[in-house]
Amino acid sequence: MATRKKPKAKRSKPIKKPIKKPIKKPIKKPAKKPTRKLPVRRAPPKAAKPLSPPPPPLPGERIGIVTHYYGNVSVAVIKLESASLRVGDTIHIRGHTSDFAQRVESLQIGHAPVSEVGPNDDFGLKVIAHVREHDIVYKVK
Secondary structure, eight states, X not given: OOOOOOOOOOOOOOOOOOOOOOOOOXXXXXXXXXXXXXXXXXXXXXXXXXXXXXXXXXXXXXXXXXXXXXXXXXXXXXXXOSSOEETTOEEEEEOSSXXXXXXXXXXXXXXXXXXXXXXXXXXXXXXXXXXXTXXXXXXXX
């Protein structure tokens, strides 16, 4: 037969008594002496950086601008703004990536060779280096 377990006796909880805390009296701290503020240290002024270098002097009188370039035949189409240009004159072409001088060997207007062009003419010019649209053409004196 099975035996019956006796029920365990209930434990009583201990009674908690309030703990008396000692009363703290505020302690008076001695007054601080005012401190003298140190001056703010500032970085020395920086030397003024020079702006970009001045642009190089112009190689001559501005006479026109490149309007087109044909790479397969190395021909530039130039719109002459002022002055005139002849075969044998020296020109200087300057742009974002191009900067060279050359002697004018041949001029053509409408596939016809000419010896001289005047203001407001569009003409073809055989060039010795690659040029781009909006490059400036100067006449070297």
